[in-house]
Amino acid sequence: MKAMIKIENVSYEYRTQADSYLHDRAVDRVSAEIMQGEFVVILGRNGSGKSTLARLLNALLIPIEGTIYVDGMDTKDGELTWHIRKKVGLVFQNPDNQIVSTTVEEDVAFGPENLGLQPEIIRERVDASLRLVDMEDYSQHSPHMLSGGQKQRIAIAGILAMEPKCIVLDEATSMLDPQGRKDVMEVLYKLNKEKGITIVLITHHMNEAIYADRAIVMQDGRIILEGTPRSIFQRIETIRNAGLDVPKVTDLADRLKKRGFNIPGLPITRNELVTALKNIIGRNKDITPAIGKNYQPRFYRSGLALARDIIKVQDLSYVYMPGTTYERKALKNINLSVKEGEIFGIIGHTGSGKSTLVQHFNGILKPASGYIEVDGQAATGKNLKELRKKVGLIFQYPEQQLFEETVYKDITFGLQKMNLSEDEIKERVFRVIDLLGISPELLEKSPFELSGGQKRRVAIAGVLIMEPRVLVLDEPTAGLDPSGSREVFNILTELNRKEGTTIVLISHSMDDVAEYCHRVAVMNDGELVMCDTVENVFLQSDRISSIGLDIPQITEVFNCLAQETGGPALPVLTVDHAVEILEQFFDGTGGVRQ
Amino acid sequence: MINNITLGQYIPGNSVLHRLDPRTKIIWTAALMVVIFMVETWPEYVMMGAFTLILVLISGVPVKQALKGIKPLLFILILTALLNIFFVDGTVIFRIGPVKATYEGLVSAFKLFLRLVMLVITASLMTFTTTPMSMTDGIEKLLKPFVKIGVPSHEIAMMMSIALRFIPTLMEEAQRIMKAQSSRGADFDTGNIFQRIKSFIPVLIPLFVSAFKRADELAEAMESRCYRGGQGRTRLKTIHFTRIDLNATLAGIIFILFMFGYRFISSMI
Numbered sequence: 001m002k003a004m005i006k007i008e009n010v011s012y013e014y015r016t017q018a019d020s021y022l023h024d025r026a027v028d029r030v031s032a033e034i035m036q037g038e039f040v041v042i043l044g045r046n047g048s049g050k051s052t053l054a055r056l057l058n059a060l061l062i063p064i065e066g067t068i069y070v071d072g073m074d075t076k077d078g079e080l081t082w083h084i085r086k087k088v089g090l091v092f093q094n095p096d097n098q099i100v101s102t103t104v105e106e107d108v109a110f111g112p113e114n115l116g117l118q119p120e121i122i123r124e125r126v127d128a129s130l131r132l133v134d135m136e137d138y139s140q141h142s143p144h145m146l147s148g149g150q151k152q153r154i155a156i157a158g159i160l161a162m163e164p165k166c167i168v169l170d171e172a173t174s175m176l177d178p179q180g181r182k183d184v185m186e187v188l189y190k191l192n193k194e195k196g197i198t199i200v201l202i203t204h205h206m207n208e209a210i211y212a213d214r215a216i217v218m219q220d221g222r223i224i225l226e227g228t229p230r231s232i233f234q235r236i237e238t239i240r241n242a243g244l245d246v247p248k249v250t251d252l253a254d255r256l257k258k259r260g261f262n263i264p265g266l267p268i269t270r271n272e273l274v275t276a277l278k279n280i281i282g283r284n285k286d287i288t289p290a291i292g293k294n295y296q297p298r299f300y301r302s303g304l305a306l307a308r309d310i311i312k313v314q315d316l317s318y319v320y321m322p323g324t325t326y327e328r329k330a331l332k333n334i335n336l337s338v339k340e341g342e343i344f345g346i347i348g349h350t351g352s353g354k355s356t357l358v359q360h361f362n363g364i365l366k367p368a369s370g371y372i373e374v375d376g377q378a379a380t381g382k383n384l385k386e387l388r389k390k391v392g393l394i395f396q397y398p399e400q401q402l403f404e405e406t407v408y409k410d411i412t413f414g415l416q417k418m419n420l421s422e423d424e425i426k427e428r429v430f431r432v433i434d435l436l437g438i439s440p441e442l443l444e445k446s447p448f449e450l451s452g453g454q455k456r457r458v459a460i461a462g463v464l465i466m467e468p469r470v471l472v473l474d475e476p477t478a479g480l481d482p483s484g485s486r487e488v489f490n491i492l493t494e495l496n497r498k499e500g501t502t503i504v505l506i507s508h509s510m511d512d513v514a515e516y517c518h519r520v521a522v523m524n525d526g527e528l529v530m531c532d533t534v535e536n537v538f539l540q541s542d543r544i545s546s547i548g549l550d551i552p553q554i555t556e557v558f559n560c561l562a563q564e565t566g567g568p569a570l571p572v573l574t575v576d577h578a579v580e581i582l583e584q585f586f587d588g589t590g591g592v593r594q
Numbered sequence: 595m596i597n598n599i600t601l602g603q604y605i606p607g608n609s610v611l612h613r614l615d616p617r618t619k620i621i622w623t624a625a626l627m628v629v630i631f632m633v634e635t636w637p638e639y640v641m642m643g644a645f646t647l648i649l650v651l652i653s654g655v656p657v658k659q660a661l662k663g664i665k666p667l668l669f670i671l672i673l674t675a676l677l678n679i680f681f682v683d684g685t686v687i688f689r690i691g692p693v694k695a696t697y698e699g700l701v702s703a704f705k706l707f708l709r710l711v712m713l714v715i716t717a718s719l720m721t722f723t724t725t726p727m728s729m730t731d732g733i734e735k736l737l738k739p740f741v742k743i744g745v746p747s748h749e750i751a752m753m754m755s756i757a758l759r760f761i762p763t764l765m766e767e768a769q770r771i772m773k774a775q776s777s778r779g780a781d782f783d784t785g786n787i788f789q790r791i792k793s794f795i796p797v798l799i800p801l802f803v804s805a806f807k808r809a810d811e812l813a814e815a816m817e818s819r820c821y822r823g824g825q826g827r828t829r830l831k832t833i834h835f836t837r838i839d840l841n842a843t844l845a846g847i848i849f850i851l852f853m854f855g856y857r858f859i860s861s862m863i
Contacts, residue, residue: 098815
């Protein structure tokens with residue numbers, strides 16, 4: 001097989017304004033080869049150098065040391081730049097910022113137009129590319145009306161129309177919801193298998209790595225692991241140290257093996273783990289008894305059922321742009337209540353009304369009809385300031401709202417009109433940065449100098465400083481790498497446990513919801529489909545799947561086991577619980593773990 | 595509320611006006627505007643009005659929609675009409691104190707009103723029947739001859755189309771930032787004018803930061819797709835003059851000749 005891309009001992013450093021070199025090398029003596037027709041994933045946490053590497057591959061950046069050959073062409077050679085970019089297409093992270101034109105087909109045509117092709121050929125290529133990404137029905141649409149996943153598929157079509165040999169995707173799935181991500185991944189597999197296009201997928205979603213031919217793990221600008229995804233997932237410790245994570249099933253298998261369970265190899269998919277577990281459990285054995293007679297969902301265990309309602313929503317409806325052609329019922333007769341002190345999850349597709357719902361909790365939106373009560377007071381009343389002090393709302397990508405000269409000023413922005421003494425403000429600032437793990441040296445820096453993860457924490461601090469009783473978060477971990485999301489969730493659970501803050505959280509990650517929430521509301525098309533303890537909701541896997549949402553991986557494993565024996569589905573949500581149950585089962589039945 | 599501002603107000607259709615080359619439409623819109631200002635006598639007003647109406651009917655744009663363009667200008671229209679009624683000298687119809695309304699004023703106010711309405715309709719017909727993209731294409735081609743004297747025709751057109759592409763995106767973003775900042779206690783609705791302007795700083799700064807970031811990323815994306823300016827660039831949809839353009843141009847010239855020919859002849863008699 002021929003090498004599509006050859007990376008030879010390549011380094012890159014970003015220059016500061018003073019034109020001196022920074023100390024950290026973004027890419028540090030990297031060597032790798034990517035074969036023609038290969039599907040390679042490059043994994044690494046935010047700031048590991050993987051995006052820099054992507055830009056080196058199509059000559060957007062030129063290495064300061066070493067050489068990159070694309071199909072035999074040196075990227076340093078300015079004469080070849082356009083040939084290289086024709087061969088290697090780059091899809092970027094933010095779907096909005098790579099679409100040039102006001103209609104889909106004109107955008108897809110942008111590349112071929114730049115190549116100076118004849119209109120008839122451009123037309124052919126545009127139509128063919130749109131068909132390949134399954135977007136031919138949208139050719140006349142305006143891109144800003146499309147979903148994130150659709151926009152990324154348009155971006156891919158735009159690259160395809162240039163007939164490249166290789167497509168590099170720089171975290172192109174990180175801003176998408178699960179459905180959009182799935183659609184994009186399907187397109188990529190199809191292009192790889194059917195058209196033989198080399199795919200280099202840069203990501204920190206480990207589940208996307210499973211089906212790749214090869215995985216490369218980067219940390220601090222260097223390649224630390226390389227091999228098949230299966231071989232890489234064996235190195236759980238190294239992967240975690242690099243700020244990444246392994247799939248939940250792999251985690252579970254690893255923990256079981258360490259406890260003496262006889263699991264051959266290390267499963268990386270659900271089916272592999274289910275097969276392995278079936279073998280040791282034996283035929284027709286019901287593991288249900290292992291759950292224990294006194295088992296109760298988390299919500300009841302923590303006594304939250306008796307807590308008072310801090311948010312009450314009655315018959316809430318909301319209409320977007322009433323009276324115009326764009327009129328749309330965003331919420332239809334929602335009834336729910338959030339208990340004081342609970343972590344309340346909200347799941348559903350993009351556009352199902354989740355964000356619209358929570359924007360009613362602090363009076364940003366006013367209901368078309370219905371009633372909302374927060375802490376015993378109507379949320380529709382005039383006293384919005386009091387309400388917003390009680391309910392802190394953190395939007396998606398909150399770091400985008402930072403604006404002050406210093407971190408300190410930004411964090412205290414909300415306190416300005418509260419007539420607090422300077423000392424009191426300081427005290428609050430230090431309490432909140434301590435909780436969020438923001439180092440005090442950062443306080444006098446500009447928020448724009450910080451890293452992505454730090455920025456997000458500063459933005460969260462700006463809301464927490466109001467000391468809200470309820471904290472509402474719209475996808476707080478969107479765009480963060482696995483270790484970044486874990487940090488955010490640790491902060492949230494600590495806030496919930498120590499300060500008793502009620503947390504309402506919108507999430508697309510079922511694994512996170514399963515791990516941290518007490519109860520969960522399922523939204524679909526503006527309606528509340530379910531609202532129950534997280535265990536009960538995920539037990540109804542058919543209903544969840546029927547609206548196109550996922551089930552937590554661990555729950556899926558136990559569903560498969562239950563199906564085998566004909567026993568009832570088990571409410572097992574987390575790796576910890578799964579280990580506990582399986583141990584119980586083997587100890588209780590006196591069975592052997594072999 | 596922000597989302598329903600459809601830029602350029604293009605109304606899809608397949609009428610003759612839709613199929614005209616954007617250059618023809620731009621030039622003719624300009625020409626008709628000049629003609630409208632030259633219209634003076636009543637018969638000319640009638641002819642011009644009829645011509646405008648025929649254009650609307652040909653375009654297939656609902657008359658109601660075509661008249662909507664006048665709405666934002668209504669205040670100015672009425673004001674200028676009133677000024678005309680009261681400040682043109684002539685036969686007095688009635689007086690209110692020192693102010694007198696004249697017959698001549700009334701007539702000239704009415705004519706002015708008609709003139710402005712026709713102007714607005716003609717201009718909006720162009721945007722109703724031309725997509726933003728082909729409009730920018732047309733402008734690019736029309737400016738081509740001026741490249742020699744340093745007019746960057748391709749760059750102007752590219753900037754216009756990128757602006758059109760990003761306006762809805764930035765509007766959505768502005769809305770989101772406003773919501774986020776008011777969740778943090780920002781107040782956009784109270785205080786005097788200066789306080790209100792100041793209260794928009796927390797919206798404007800993040801908006802600018804993000805706009806620059808978007809610009810940066812867009813530039814990378816465009817370069818990755820081999821963009822290197824207008825040199826050697828072709829288009830998916832090329833615009834070119836067709837028989838329709840020729841016929842429309844002839845029809846327009848005949849109409850103008852007829853209208854002013856009428857004036858010339860009647861002045862002879």
